[in-house]
Amino acid sequence: MKTYYNPEDLKKFGDISEWQEKLGEKFFDYYGAIFQDGALTKREKTLIALAVSHAVQCPYCIDAYTEESMEQGYDEEQMMEAVHVASALKGGATLVHGVQMMNKYKDLSM
Amino acid sequence: MVKLYNKSLLSQSDSLSDPKNQLNLLDKVNLIPFQENLKKSNLFPLKPINIDVFQVNIGKMCNQVCKHCHVDAGPDRKEIMTRDTMHLCLDAIDKTSCSTVDITGGAPEMNPDFRWFVKELFKKNKKIIVRCNLTIIVANKKYNDLPIFFKKHNVEVVSSLPYFNSKKTDAQRGNGIFDKSIKALKMLNEVGYGIEGSGLVLNLVYNPTGAFLPPNQSVLEADFKIKLMGKFGVQFNNLFAITNIPISRFLQYLLVSDNYKGYMQKLVSSYNPMAASSVMCRNTISISWDGYIYDCDFNQMLDLKVSAKEKHLSKYNFEELLNRNIIVNQHCYGCTAGSGSSCGGSVT
Numbered sequence: 001m002k003t004y005y006n007p008e009d010l011k012k013f014g015d016i017s018e019w020q021e022k023l024g025e026k027f028f029d030y031y032g033a034i035f036q037d038g039a040l041t042k043r044e045k046t047l048i049a050l051a052v053s054h055a056v057q058c059p060y061c062i063d064a065y066t067e068e069s070m071e072q073g074y075d076e077e078q079m080m081e082a083v084h085v086a087s088a089l090k091g092g093a094t095l096v097h098g099v100q101m102m103n104k105y106k107d108l109s110m
Numbered sequence: 111m112v113k114l115y116n117k118s119l120l121s122q123s124d125s126l127s128d129p130k131n132q133l134n135l136l137d138k139v140n141l142i143p144f145q146e147n148l149k150k151s152n153l154f155p156l157k158p159i160n161i162d163v164f165q166v167n168i169g170k171m172c173n174q175v176c177k178h179c180h181v182d183a184g185p186d187r188k189e190i191m192t193r194d195t196m197h198l199c200l201d202a203i204d205k206t207s208c209s210t211v212d213i214t215g216g217a218p219e220m221n222p223d224f225r226w227f228v229k230e231l232f233k234k235n236k237k238i239i240v241r242c243n244l245t246i247i248v249a250n251k252k253y254n255d256l257p258i259f260f261k262k263h264n265v266e267v268v269s270s271l272p273y274f275n276s277k278k279t280d281a282q283r284g285n286g287i288f289d290k291s292i293k294a295l296k297m298l299n300e301v302g303y304g305i306e307g308s309g310l311v312l313n314l315v316y317n318p319t320g321a322f323l324p325p326n327q328s329v330l331e332a333d334f335k336i337k338l339m340g341k342f343g344v345q346f347n348n349l350f351a352i353t354n355i356p357i358s359r360f361l362q363y364l365l366v367s368d369n370y371k372g373y374m375q376k377l378v379s380s381y382n383p384m385a386a387s388s389v390m391c392r393n394t395i396s397i398s399w400d401g402y403i404y405d406c407d408f409n410q411m412l413d414l415k416v417s418a419k420e421k422h423l424s425k426y427n428f429e430e431l432l433n434r435n436i437i438v439n440q441h442c443y444g445c446t447a448g449s450g451s452s453c454g455g456s457v458t
């Protein structure tokens with residue numbers, strides 16, 4: 001069955017450098033550097049990445065960071081709480097625009 | 111999640127109960143041979159450095175039937191070491207410059223000569239490790255005094271507890287196992303095991319409850335300490351994070367859950383040369399219930415006897431064993447992934 005997303009494609013992510021080597025390399029170096037221990041640990045960054053992968057709704061990232069979170073020792077409850085944080089931000093970001101709607105509504109009303 | 115039976119492969123007449131079928135399967139996946147990676151790391155042929163740990167598997171009989179068990183142990187397994195073979199072990203230990211004797215199973219305590227064997231080792235002044243599955247302590251009245259017996263013979267206890275909750279623990283080890291394990295841990299704590307300053311060592315083993323690699327050992331240990339103490343008042347010394355080796359019942363799980371290929375690819379891509387140089391077979395020898403000699407407990411379960419002229423304890427030749435080539439295969443990737451894995455946890 002043909003689908004837009006194929007789990008096998010995640011392993012081919014590195015292939016994007018084939019068509020633009022310099023930028024590809026820069027991106028992967030940067031990506032790799034980000035996930036090193038820094039002011040935040042690699043473990044903390046993994047949970048952030050899990051939440052963000054849901055916010056950007058990237059199936060590749062969700063697969064990758066679910067597995068990575070398990071390998072970093074997070075459990076179901078912790079991981080779901082992270083997804084709820086993403087959900088709160090996405091939901092909140094939608095709802096806060098309700099204020100803009102209210103403003104515009106008021107502007108246009110007598 | 112897949113439905114697996116809490117039964118041994120043997121009792122299910124699963125073709126994987128024959129080690130040859132496991133090896134065929136491991137050979138079939140199109141991945142870089144482990145030997146190739148060892149060559150690149152200048153480690154081929156893999157040689158022992160020493161034999162410091164003499165590991166004895168005194169039987170496949172167990173009161174549990176964990177889904178990931180590499181021994182395919184269970185109550186139906188009748189293969190246990192006789193006292194005669196234990197005598198051969200003791201003779202071999204005398205000829206080996208090992209500091210530690212590591213007793214495993216199955217549930218080693220179910221062997222009727224277990225206590226006799228421990229007492230004999232105690233006389234030899236060896237460090238004794240017993241891989242105790244915890245629940246055996248509460249399985250029957252006759253085992254309730256094990257913590258005291260361990261204490262009396264200064265045994266170091268190593269016990270599996272894959273997580274600090276029942277959901278994950280029971281999913282891997284069987285229904286009700288977590289609660290029984292906590293009860294047993296408290297009994298061990300009561301006599302001093304795992305309590306700072308007591309000198310009685312209680313180490314826990316973490317195995318991933320699925321097709322993924324273990325987390326960083328020290329981070330996980332800190333988490334376990336807080337959770338076990340906070341929720342259950344249980345203390346322990348160290349946590350060993352161990353990778354599941356793709357053999358036996360864990361291999362069955364990988365196949366049934368369609369995780370086999372992905373897990374093998376993960377192991378191979380996580381190959382760590384540093385871990386490869388410290389694999390446990392370089393300082394361990396493993397003995398089966400019937401007295402045969404292997405490089406490790408995993409090779410034992412795959413029936414890969416040592417590459418030496420004398421493969422049985424009855425003709426134990428320490429010098430020859432020290433010079434042997436260790437038999438490696440695709441399952442060895444489990445020992446070299448990430449931080450590496452051994453019976454004592456991470457190796458890097």
Ligand code: SF4
Pocket residue numbers: 172173174175176178179180181182183184215216217243
């Ligand atoms: S993993 Fe240990 S406790 Fe579980 S069945 Fe195997 S030998 Fe028994």
Ligand code: SF4
Pocket residue numbers: 389390391392405406407408409436437438439441442445
């Ligand atoms: S599986 Fe056994 S032989 Fe292979 S690397 Fe691990 S300890 Fe050594």
